[in-house]
Amino acid sequence: MSKRLSKTKPQRQKHPASPVTTAVSPNLDKILNNQGINFAQRGEFAQAATYFQQAIALNPTEAEFHNNLGIALTEQGKPTEAIACYQQALTLNPNYAQAYYNLGNTFKEQCQFEQAAEAYRQAINLNPNIAAMHLNLGNVLQEQNQFAEAIACYQRALALNPINAHIYLNFGIAMRRQGKFIDALDWLQRALAFNKNLAEAHYNLGLVLKERGQLDHAVECYQQVIALKPDYPSVHKQLAAVFQQQGQLSQAIEYYQQALTLTPDDLGIHQSLCSTLIEQGNVEEALQKIKALQTQDQIPILLLLNYLNELTPAAIFSAHQRFNEKYALPLAQLIQPHLNDRQPQRKLKIGYVSADFRTHSVAFFIEPILAHHDHQQFEIVCYYNERHDDFITRRLQSYADHWVNCVELTDTDLAAKIRQDQIDILVDLSGHTSGYRLLVFARKPAPIQVTYLGYPTSTGLTTIDYRITDGCVDSQGNEPINSETPLRMSNSYFCYQVYDQTPPVNPLPAVDKGYITFGSFNNYAKLNSKLFELWAQVLCVVADSKLLVKAKSFHDPNLQQDFQKQFARLGVEAERLIILNLAPSTYSHLETYHQIDIGLDSHPYNGATTTCQALWMGVPVVTLVGERHASRMGLSILSAVGLTELIAYTPEEYVEICVKLANDLDYLQQLRARLRTQMQASPLMDGKQFTQHLEATYRQMWEKWCATTTVVKYT
Missing domain, CATH: 1.25.40.10 (Tetratricopeptide repeat domain)
Incomplete structure (x- = not known):
């Protein structure tokens, strides 16, 4: 920051x-x-x-x-x-x-x-x-x-x-940077008591309030800064970030654009603007903006490729290979020999690197693994690349033997730290998503490097040895579109865990309402015009049915209107659309599933957490399978739970399954009643068995490395 x-x-x-x-x-x-x-x-x-x-x-x-x-x-x-x-x-x-x-x-x-x-x-x-x-x-x-x-x-x-306001200001900044937000508020308010027109004090007060979740008050502070100093570029960026966090995307875009008029070469602002466009569903516009930039190394262009309909898996992989050639391979000269003790059966040090050890989708799937690791055989080190923590962070931290907050470390310093910690197997949980540290992996600080969970395709890095996957998302024969060696879990590579308290499953809503409600809670960036055409076909065939969509992006009224216009052009009236934005808590978010009879998966980027949450709440999810990893995650999850009848391989079959379910309320009621129990008994939620299999896979990797004495050159 x-x-x-x-x-x-x-x-x-x-x-x-x-x-x-x-x-x-x-x-x-x-x-x-x-x-x-x-x-x-x-x-x-x-x-x-x-x-x-x-x-x-x-x-x-x-x-x-x-x-x-x-x-x-x-x-x-x-x-x-x-x-x-x-x-x-x-x-x-x-x-x-x-x-x-x-x-x-x-x-x-x-x-x-x-x-x-x-x-x-x-x-x-x-x-x-x-x-x-x-x-x-x-x-x-x-x-x-x-x-x-x-x-x-x-x-x-x-x-x-x-009586010098600047001294109080800098005292407050020091407290804020140490995370002492109460003290920071006190010092910054004292600074403003001596000089109410001190723009820097209003700005830093806004930063503190934002950190404390008081977003509306943070907005007031930033607007005061603009009134005092309209050419202050950082404040436009921060104000945009708050609006983005609140889901007020049109306002966020406006302020990011204002920030760029002041600092047009700030790649961070370009990145934030593009991420906001993605949240609006304007993926192609974001992609064009990125391509227009002369320097693209800090822009998450690779993640965007997974949202686009027209790209083949080979084309996506080719882009990842270019990233490797331009940014990772030049770092290969920094790789040093690994001096780890080559005893095949000794206790191993496993390092997990992520910015998502918090309330985030990744946490739902990494927690059962961290909770079930055998600490007699494995020493667990988590490298957390984020400044903020929450109750999920603290819970995950309790499972680790060592916890390292590495967000302030450079890639060089973090690689040195990992080497110093003598990590045997280093696991990337981010891929090319926000907060990634792939250029640490490019330095090869651990003898074995793995990517898993957080990214729906190959990273492209030749310094990452393996990718944990399964036979559904990555079928046999697709090795040519992976820089890593795929290691397939016996069932789904997802292992899901719910929070401690969740709402009960309610009776089928259609019985009382007299009509079917379809629903999707996926990130709006995963939705697109071709998917809307499919959903409109379903709604037009199933009389009186409605569609409930819920996403943070819908906090923006402009986006709601655009969504309604798109469906109006497809013959679906606004009265049949129920549009919701974020719920105030996970519990209330899950309660929203009480309004849904049938879930609709996104395509070509399937849901994962949203699909698991829907199934947990008794809502069957219909998925459309594609060629790439991202469009086969629904296949992996539903196969693990034993719901293969919900899997479609063509758009026509997708519509057919939705219509068939909508016309069979008895089956929907029975499925809703048993779905949570069926899910709990499935491999998808068997954290102990999954982790044992993963640990056996780690041990096999290690034994292979111990038996190998050849020096590997990365190309």
Whole structure:
């Protein structure tokens, strides 16, 4: 997250004005210096520098002249020359506190924080009574994450100047960056008490409120920043992010676009804009924007490919191979020999890397594995690439032997940490999704590397040895479209676990309502015009039926209207559409299934968590099988539960199954009554058996590596 530290203007050396005479003066050097000061005070720094240089030519031993020239050069954007001037001033006068301070400011502006800190310390040793020096030292220490030392500096600055709003501001920033949000609120509010127009304080207050989930109040703070400082690019980005989080997608897009007018080269804003377009269902528009960028390495273009109807599995894999060639293979030169003990039957260290150890779809499927690992045979290390945690994070953490929050570590540092931890098998749970660390895997910090669960196709990386999958999503013979060796679980590669408390299954809604309600809770990005045509066919055949759709994106009224218009063109009236956005809790989200008789899977990107949740709530889900992994996840889940009659292999069969179910209420009632029990008894929810099979697979990988002495070259 970006850091905004308040900038204290350098205190310029004051000089008494010397009288200007028309005769040649023995004090001409001082006159020239004073002329330079006059120009500098008017902001004419190039002219000022000329006078300071003339003064130095006459008297090169005057430290003050070199200091003043340094200031003029700094203001002209010439930091290297300015630093040389300050250093010359200090050579002439080692006790020149102001020159040390100006030197520190210039180093700070160049992000040379260690050098800046040393200069500020020298200035403080010479003159400890200037609050700004302690403040700026605190700021550069904070930039180096030395929070305790930074706070000590702020305390000394406050003792010297207790009414300086910037000191309170930076105190608050330090607290926020440490996750001490209550303290941060207190300090930031104090800053605003001294200066209500301090935009940086409103901005940081908004960041704290956003972290605490007080999104409406965060919006108020960001809007106050814009009123005070409309050209503040970060605030437009943050405001857009809040609107995106709330599902107000049209407003989010508007503010991302405003942010880009201020910082058009910010790839992070481009990425956020594209992710918002995806949430709106505008996948192709997002893809075109990404292709228009000259630099694409930080944009999740590969994930987008899975949403597009027209691409073949081979075309998707080819794009992943290009990623490997451009970004991963150049890092192969950093790979070092692995010195792990090659004993086949010893206790193994398994490392899981993910940004999704929290309330996230991945957590539903990784928790039963972490909960059932045999800690006598396996030592579990989780590398969590996210700043925030919740009750799911804490629960997952309790299953691990070691927990490492790695979000602040660079790829180089994280790879070194994993190697230092002597991980034997490193498992990627993200693929190319948000928060991925694949370029850590490109450095091969562990002898065996695996990808699993979080991404619906090959990563493309030749440094990842295996991909955990199953025979449904990846049938035999598809090895050519994998950079990894597929290892197929005996049943589904999904292993699902529900939260502790869930609503009971209710009777079939159609019995009381007198009509069938179809439903889909999938991410709106997984929906598309071809899928809507299928759903419209179903609705037109099944008299009086309705369609309930639920997604965060529907918080945006513009999207609701667009959705209704699309179905109107297909002959389905708005009265037959029930549109809902996010529920306030998982429990209430699951309760919404009480309104649905039959679930409709998305295509070509199937649901996984949504399908499992629907089945748990007694709602059968009809899926359409395609060629690629993403369009075969429904096949994997339904096969594991024994519901093969809900699997369609053509669009016509998809419609036929939906209509058949809608016309057989007795069967739907019976299925609804037994579905939860049937699911619990299936391999899909047998966490113990699944984990034992996975551990046996890990052991086989390890035994094979132990028997291999050949040095592998990655190409």
